[in-house]
Amino acid sequence: MSMFKRRKFAVIGAGFTGTTTAFLLAQKEMGDVVLVDIPEQQNPTKGKALDMLEAGPVEPFNGKVTGTSNYEDIKDADMVIITAGIARKPGMSRDDLVNINAKIMVDVSKEIVRYAPDSYILVLSNPVDAMTYTCFKTTGFPKNRVIGQSGVLDTARFSTFVAEALNIAVEDVTGFVLGGHGDSMVPLIRYSNVGGIPLDHLLPQEKIDAIVERTRKGGGEIVNLLGNGSAYYAPAASLVQMAETIVKDKKRILPSIAYLEGEYGYKDIYLGVPTILGGNGIESVIELPLTADEQKQLNQSAEDVKKVIEILPVD
Numbered sequence: 001m002s003m004f005k006r007r008k009f010a011v012i013g014a015g016f017t018g019t020t021t022a023f024l025l026a027q028k029e030m031g032d033v034v035l036v037d038i039p040e041q042q043n044p045t046k047g048k049a050l051d052m053l054e055a056g057p058v059e060p061f062n063g064k065v066t067g068t069s070n071y072e073d074i075k076d077a078d079m080v081i082i083t084a085g086i087a088r089k090p091g092m093s094r095d096d097l098v099n100i101n102a103k104i105m106v107d108v109s110k111e112i113v114r115y116a117p118d119s120y121i122l123v124l125s126n127p128v129d130a131m132t133y134t135c136f137k138t139t140g141f142p143k144n145r146v147i148g149q150s151g152v153l154d155t156a157r158f159s160t161f162v163a164e165a166l167n168i169a170v171e172d173v174t175g176f177v178l179g180g181h182g183d184s185m186v187p188l189i190r191y192s193n194v195g196g197i198p199l200d201h202l203l204p205q206e207k208i209d210a211i212v213e214r215t216r217k218g219g220g221e222i223v224n225l226l227g228n229g230s231a232y233y234a235p236a237a238s239l240v241q242m243a244e245t246i247v248k249d250k251k252r253i254l255p256s257i258a259y260l261e262g263e264y265g266y267k268d269i270y271l272g273v274p275t276i277l278g279g280n281g282i283e284s285v286i287e288l289p290l291t292a293d294e295q296k297q298l299n300q301s302a303e304d305v306k307k308v309i310e311i312l313p314v315d
Ligand SMILES: NC(=O)c1ccc[n+]([C@@H]2O[C@H](COP(=O)([O-])OP(=O)(O)OC[C@H]3O[C@@H](n4cnc5c(N)ncnc54)[C@H](O)[C@@H]3O)[C@@H](O)[C@H]2O)c1
Pocket: 012, 013, 014, 015, 016, 017, 018, 036, 037, 038, 041, 083, 084, 085, 086, 087, 088, 097, 101, 104, 107, 108, 123, 124, 125, 126, 127, 128, 149, 150, 153, 181, 229, 230, 231, 232, 235
């Protein structure tokens, strides 16, 4: 018996985002990974996991990667990442997925309570603000342990477009996106900079406006190009950045979908806000002063999330 144990990650949903996430976790030697999908997908899930494992000697990385449809295999996972559910197709909004995905989220959350009651949960399934709320209400876990992913991805898209427009390195761009993961999300230009230089010193307003609009519709741009599914490389990279920040207790300031109890004027809602992520999950929500116009945009985004939360099959 070793003194130190490898971490255990469970990735629920072995589709595009789940497998990409599992592979990144394995490549980074973050711990052992258990991929879970429905019984009808048991063999393909085992096959995907075995294929990843066999990349180990080449990359190289160590660590187990296994596939299963038996939730018992997630027993005592330190972190569970939920990507289970359907993805949208061209012409659909993320909210159109709510009825099917809410049922899946309730089922998955109950299994997590049963087998991994001490785990930290990252939620990706859409509509993600409402799905994170569903997971929180169903598990009854404390709010710091149920976290949704949207802002890391939305900010990454924003930063990609800014770096492209200025022909500069992506890591020098600090973007900032608040609110729900929908077309009314709020990219905050006042808090965005390139190498410490405010964005509006470097780009004309109409270019900034075009980048904001492209960021808001960034998910849809990929959906339209793919034709039958949605983005998975950048979403998986975003999940893994959040996972790494938590398990290494890095205490980075990253946007998370967090449960609000008065912050930014909202209660009993999950919404994208800047947070400190560390060994305790969401360690705090950072409240920033907003201008009247920014608050108005955030209110619109929060209203859009509330409308979806109101129709959820949870109390
Ligand atoms: N929050 C974000 O930023 C973000 C980004 C990308 C994708 N998403 C969302 O993530 C979800 C997954 O996307 P994808 O591209 O991986 O889809 P996908 O169709 O490739 O994979 C989903 C997988 O979930 C599985 N599944 C369904 N019910 C399950 C259950 N009860 N238990 C376990 N697995 C189950 C399916 O069999 C499938 O393999 C979608 O809802 C998508 O909209 C969110």
